[in-house]
Amino acid sequence: MSVQGYQRKLDLENGRVDLSHGAGGRAMAQLISSLFHRAFGNEWLARCNDQSTFDVATGKMVMTTDGYVVSPLFFPGGNIGSLAVHGTINDVVMSGARPLYLSASFIIEEGFPLSDLKTIADSMGEAARGAGVYIIAGDTKVVERGKADGLFISTTGIGALAHGFDLSADKAMVGDRVLVSGSLGDHGVAIMSKRHNVAFQTEIVSDSAALHDLVAVMIAAGGAGIRVMRDPTRGGLAATLNEIAHQSGLGFRLQEAAIPVKAAVAATCELFGLDPIHVANEGKLVAIVAPHLADAVLAAMKAHPLGRDAADIGETVADDHKFVQMATSFGGGRIVDWLSGEQLPRIC
Amino acid sequence: MRYTDEFRDKTLAQGLAAAISAEADRQKAYRFMEFCGGHTHAISRYGLEDLLPANVRMIHGPGCPVCVLPASRIDMAIRLVERPEVTLCVYGDLIRAPGSQGQSLLRAKALGADIRMVYSTLDVIRIAEQAPSREVVFFAIGFETTTPPTAVMIRIAEKKRLKSLSVFCNHVLTPSAMQSILENPKIRNIGGAAIDGFVGPAHVSTIIGTKPYELLAEQFGKPIVIAGFEPLDVMQAILMLVRQVNENRYDVENQYSRAVKREGNRRAKDEVSQAFEPREQFEWRGLGFVPNSGLKLRRAYARFDAEARFAMHELQVADNPACECCAILRGAKRPVDCKLFGTLCTPETPIGSCMVSSEGACAAYWTYGRVRDDQVRRTS
Numbered sequence: 001m002s003v004q005g006y007q008r009k010l011d012l013e014n015g016r017v018d019l020s021h022g023a024g025g026r027a028m029a030q031l032i033s034s035l036f037h038r039a040f041g042n043e044w045l046a047r048c049n050d051q052s053t054f055d056v057a058t059g060k061m062v063m064t065t066d067g068y069v070v071s072p073l074f075f076p077g078g079n080i081g082s083l084a085v086h087g088t089i090n091d092v093v094m095s096g097a098r099p100l101y102l103s104a105s106f107i108i109e110e111g112f113p114l115s116d117l118k119t120i121a122d123s124m125g126e127a128a129r130g131a132g133v134y135i136i137a138g139d140t141k142v143v144e145r146g147k148a149d150g151l152f153i154s155t156t157g158i159g160a161l162a163h164g165f166d167l168s169a170d171k172a173m174v175g176d177r178v179l180v181s182g183s184l185g186d187h188g189v190a191i192m193s194k195r196h197n198v199a200f201q202t203e204i205v206s207d208s209a210a211l212h213d214l215v216a217v218m219i220a221a222g223g224a225g226i227r228v229m230r231d232p233t234r235g236g237l238a239a240t241l242n243e244i245a246h247q248s249g250l251g252f253r254l255q256e257a258a259i260p261v262k263a264a265v266a267a268t269c270e271l272f273g274l275d276p277i278h279v280a281n282e283g284k285l286v287a288i289v290a291p292h293l294a295d296a297v298l299a300a301m302k303a304h305p306l307g308r309d310a311a312d313i314g315e316t317v318a319d320d321h322k323f324v325q326m327a328t329s330f331g332g333g334r335i336v337d338w339l340s341g342e343q344l345p346r347i348c
Numbered sequence: 349m350r351y352t353d354e355f356r357d358k359t360l361a362q363g364l365a366a367a368i369s370a371e372a373d374r375q376k377a378y379r380f381m382e383f384c385g386g387h388t389h390a391i392s393r394y395g396l397e398d399l400l401p402a403n404v405r406m407i408h409g410p411g412c413p414v415c416v417l418p419a420s421r422i423d424m425a426i427r428l429v430e431r432p433e434v435t436l437c438v439y440g441d442l443i444r445a446p447g448s449q450g451q452s453l454l455r456a457k458a459l460g461a462d463i464r465m466v467y468s469t470l471d472v473i474r475i476a477e478q479a480p481s482r483e484v485v486f487f488a489i490g491f492e493t494t495t496p497p498t499a500v501m502i503r504i505a506e507k508k509r510l511k512s513l514s515v516f517c518n519h520v521l522t523p524s525a526m527q528s529i530l531e532n533p534k535i536r537n538i539g540g541a542a543i544d545g546f547v548g549p550a551h552v553s554t555i556i557g558t559k560p561y562e563l564l565a566e567q568f569g570k571p572i573v574i575a576g577f578e579p580l581d582v583m584q585a586i587l588m589l590v591r592q593v594n595e596n597r598y599d600v601e602n603q604y605s606r607a608v609k610r611e612g613n614r615r616a617k618d619e620v621s622q623a624f625e626p627r628e629q630f631e632w633r634g635l636g637f638v639p640n641s642g643l644k645l646r647r648a649y650a651r652f653d654a655e656a657r658f659a660m661h662e663l664q665v666a667d668n669p670a671c672e673c674c675a676i677l678r679g680a681k682r683p684v685d686c687k688l689f690g691t692l693c694t695p696e697t698p699i700g701s702c703m704v705s706s707e708g709a710c711a712a713y714w715t716y717g718r719v720r721d722d723q724v725r726r727t728s
Contacts, residue, residue, distance in 0.1 A: 198467055266349050275393075292534050331358045331365075332395020334716040337695075 010034050015114040022108070022142025034140060037112070039126065040104075041123035044136035054101060056098035057160035064088060064095040065156040073116070073150055076190045077205030080153055083282060083342055085127035085135075087233065088157040089210045094285065096167045096219060096231045099161030100294035102128060104155050109148040120151065131210040133157075165219075169247035171227040176316045177294035178252060179287045181214060181301055182207070182309040184237055185265040188279035191269070192307045202292035204264050209283030214306045218287065221300035225293030231285050237277040238336045240286050251319025254326040254336065258313045278339045288316060355578030359693025365399040366581040370592050378404045378572065381535065381591050382547040383526060384579040385412030386708055392644075392716035402694050408543075408709035410525060410634055411549060413490040413706045414441050415701040418633045419473045420665040421518055422447035425487055428516065428658055429453070429461040433481065433710040436463045437472045445704045448665040453667040462557040469501035470714075476505070476513040485654045489518045493551040495643065499623040502645070502652050514654040517644055520630060522552050523560045525640035528632075529540075529678055530568045542680060548574040548584060550604055561600045569598045576604040602724040623649055633667065634677030673700035676709050683713040690714060 010030055020027040020251040037045050044052040068084040078086075079328060085102065092099045102123065108117065128135050190206040192198060211231065228248075232240040237259070241252050261269075261276045269276050283306065289297050294312060301307030314326075360596065372378060382388055388408045391397060395408060410416050421444055429436040436453070443465060444455045457463040462482070466472055469486065487641040488498045498515060506515045526546065548561055554573045561572045573591035575585030585603045592599060602608055623646060630642025645653040666672065671693070672686035683689050683702065693699040695711050702710035 242629035263349055270349070270352060328393070328395045329358060330356050330396070330399075331361050332398035334392060334395045337715045 001190050002137040005160055010114060012114050012118050014076045015141055016110040017108050017110060017114060017117065019110055019142050021142070022140055027223045028140060030230035032138075032140060035118055036121055036140070039118070039125040040135040041125065041156075042134045044134060044138065045138075049179060051217035054136065054200055054204055059163045060097075060161040060166075062090035062092050062095045062159040062161055063156065065092040065154065066091060067109050068153045068155070069149065070191065072191070072194050073120070075194050075206055077187075078208040078282075079120055079123055080151060081122075081124040084153040084155045085124050085131070085133070085206050086282060087209045087231075088155040089131050089133060089212060090231045090282075090285070092157040093210075093212045093215045094167070095159070095161060096165045096215065096226070096229070097161040098216075099131060099133045099139075099157060099159040099210075101158045102133055102135045102155050103139075104135050104153060105139040105276050106141065107148050107152040107154075108140065108142050109150050110142055110145045110237065113218045117151070120153075125260045127210065131312075133210075138285065147348075165224070167229055168250075169228050169230070169244045171247035171314050172244060172250055173227065173290070174316055175251060175291050175319050176288045177291055177312050178241070178254065178314045178316065179289055179294065179298055179301065179310060179312055180237065180260065181285045181287075182213070182283075183260040183262045183265065184232070184281055184284065185261060185269065185279035187266045187282040188236070188274075189268045191280075191316075194273070198267075198272070202264050202268060204262065205266070207281055207283035211283065211285055211304055211306060213322075214285070214301065214304050217300045217304050218297050218307075222297035223291055225290035226287055228288040228299060232281050234280050235339050236279045236281065237286065238275070238324065239278070239338055241336065242322075242338050243289065245319075245324055249314070249322060250316045251322055252314055252324040252336075253317050253325065256326050257329045258311050259308045260311050277336060291315075352578070354628050355576070355580045357580065360580055361399060361583055364580065364587055368404060368583070368587050368590055370403045372401055372404050372593065373588070373594060374403065376403065376593075378544050378590060378593060379407055379433050380404070380545050380547055380586060381407040381529070381543045382410045382582070383409040383411040383522065384547075384549045384552070384577075385415065385708065385712075386550060387547055387575065388412070388712050389583055390503050390577055390579050390582055392712040393722075396579055396582060396717070399583070400586065404590065406547075406586075407685075408676070408712065409529070409546075410632070411491065411522070412465050412702075412708050413494070413520070414498060414704050415524070415673075415677065416520065416632045416634060417442075417445060417489055417518060417701065418631045418665065419446065419448045419457075419667065420631060421661040422453065422664050423451060423517060423665060425585055426451055426453060426461075427458050427663075428485065428654065429456055429463060429656070429661060431483070432482045434462065435475065435484045436461070436487055437466045437475060437484065438463060439467075439489065440465060441704060442487060442489060444698070445701060446698055454678070458563075459710045464584055467527050469497040471509070472501060472513065473504055473508070476510045477508070482512060483658075484513050485658075486513070486515045487518070491520055491522050491549070491552045492555045492620075495519045495620050495624065496555065496613075499619040502598070502649055503621050504654065506649075509715040514652050515645065516660070517624070517642075519624065519628075519643040520632065521626070521641050521643070522556070523564060524562075524638055524679070525632065526564055526636060528635045528638045530570065543570065544593050545571040545573070545598075547585045548572045550575060550577045550598070552609070553608045553612070554606065555604075555613050557618050558600050558602050558608060561610070565598050565600050571598045571601070572590070573601045574604050574608055576607065622646075632677075634674040637713070668699050671700040674700045676700075676702055683710040686710070
């Protein structure tokens with residue numbers, strides 16, 4: 001679909017997306033080739049087919065999909081594009097798989113600035129290259145003004161799982177340790193600081209990051225001793241542990257004092273009446289690890305830049321109620337429940 | 349974190365817990381009501397009840413603005429926002445508060461009503477300025493703490509000549525509610541001593557001061573200790589209450605002296621009295637109609653009064669008969685005594701308002717206290 005010569009260059013500085021960019025004609029072809037292909041640049045897209053073909057690994061494949069509707073689109077530490085790549089890569093790697101390919105589908109609101117779209121596409125390309133992943137399929141739709149909030153992105157990820165490796169929440173066992181890879185709530189607070197109705201100044205940036213490399217060093221240290229991994233995005237640590245509790249039929253006992261939270265995040269949460277364990281993360285993981293390997297895995301995490309502040313925050317316990325309990329820093333006990341309703345709107 | 353960690357110190361908490369255990373008479377039961385949802389939240393969030401001896405029990409009071417708002421007022425707001433020209437501005441949790449027949453503002457919003465969540469009354473001013481063709485109505489709720497910001501908003505709206513802004517006023521008064529709890533025959537019937545003392549409001553008292561409680565303490569012979577919302581504040585207040593009970597005193601004491609004065613905040617009180625006057629009576633979920641317990645706009649500000657402006661009618665709505673919110677808000681029952689608790693009524697599907705806000709007595713129990721109750725049930 002190379003469209004050259006007979007068309008005016010796309011005005012990436014001042015131009016806007018209009019309905020013709022989604023109509024299947026030359027304008028769309030031009031947008032795809034001069035913006036998306038350039039940003040994602042790889043041999044699959046260069047062939048300009050309606051699909052991409054790739055070799056299948058022996059063993060198991062992993063697939064996941066996620067939609068991104070974050071508001072605002074640009075936030076400290078990233079934008080919707082980098083988030084859409086990191087988030088889906090992380091969902092793939094939480095299975096222990098190596099991430100390989102992504103697809104990306106864009107729903108763009110009429111009037112969206114091309115310069116913003118370029119920035120977002122460039123961040124996606126950069127994020128994918130950083131993780132050794134290729135965006136090999138895509139789709140672009142333009143909807144009328146008012147029918148989308150600027151831009152929505154859906155990404156699907158595919159990965160390959162090493163032989164014999166099978167992480168799943170139902171593998172958690174009584175006495176396993178609960179590790180988190182770093183401070184909680186950074187992403188949610190960074191997003192919140194930019195929302196127009198509550199905007200405030202903070203040095204906190206989103207933790208949005210691809211966790212494939214951290215996971216690789218953890219697997220090298222813990223192998224099959226790592227029973228479950230999950231990234232605590234929407235609903236935060238609380239939602240993730242409650243999910244795992246329900247899938248595994250176990251309960252958790254956490255130590256509040258051991259849970260890493262940055263002072264600025266704690267202060268923001270204090271101000272808005274939020275609990276950091278309910279706030280979203282986009283570059284953190286929770287691992288349930290066999291007790292005899294927990295220290296080794298934790299040491300490996302701490303040696304990695306994305307796991308510097310990793311911590312052992314508690315253990316799994318037998319509990320018919322599947323409660324996530326926490327010993328508070330104050331010396332009492334409480335239940336850590338799912339969040340009811342929304343804590344922060346549209347964070348990912 | 350500075351200025352908060354100091355008030356959540358484990359060692360100090362253990363010291364206070366030891367003092368409460370040592371001084372509480374083992375032959376006696378101490379039942380203290382924390383009036384405010386903020387205290388209920390702190391008690392649950394920090395697991396404070398685990399630090400108290402078995403004979404010192406906390407009763408969760410009605411001090412959560414969303415909890416005490418009757419279904420009729422929610423229904424009135426829903427009816428109002430069904431008018432296409434109206435934009436309704438509300439504080440957080442109110443949007444989920446149940447009206448009658450499963451209605452809520454959240455549902456109304458899903459059906460297309462223009463409802464905005466705001467963090468401050470200044471947001472309401474901004475919304476009104478940005479959309480001069482809309483009828484912007486502020487759904488004002490809360491105790492004495494949230495009333496001054498509403499008064500200030502009205503003053504600013506007047507100054508800016510914002511003709512499209514009005515207030516659906518549901519502000520309520522704490523001392524009247526405390527009096528209603530103590531006068532209730534249901535409470536008095538349980539030996540007349542279902543409540544041995546009050547942990548008094550924190551933020552409310554920064555506005556009204558400690559003086560308005562003095563008559564209550566005297567009249568009903570109940571000690572009241574005004575306390576901050578940090579867990580150590582609550583622990584210290586409980587110790588002060590235990591001492592008062594032991595010494596047969598019923599004074600108003602001020603644990604929260606870093607923020608509360610006897611006279612309160614004169615400027616805030618002036619703002620409020622300029623804009624508002626008491627209603628003859630106001631309906632509370634759980635307490636029914638309580639005389640002189642609500643505020644309305646003064647006649648001079650009638651043009652800002654949404655009830656007059658839109659000819660809103662008082663609606664009569666009966667509470668769900670199985671819901672024990674009434675008894676729970678009066679301290680006569682605990683959340684687990686309600687048949688609906690944790691079965692039909694959960695934070696996802698609240699029936700009574702106590703389950704709606706995270707500061708509601710039932711929601712706090714549900715979120716933080718289920719293990720404790722489970723242990724109680726197993727051992728009893």
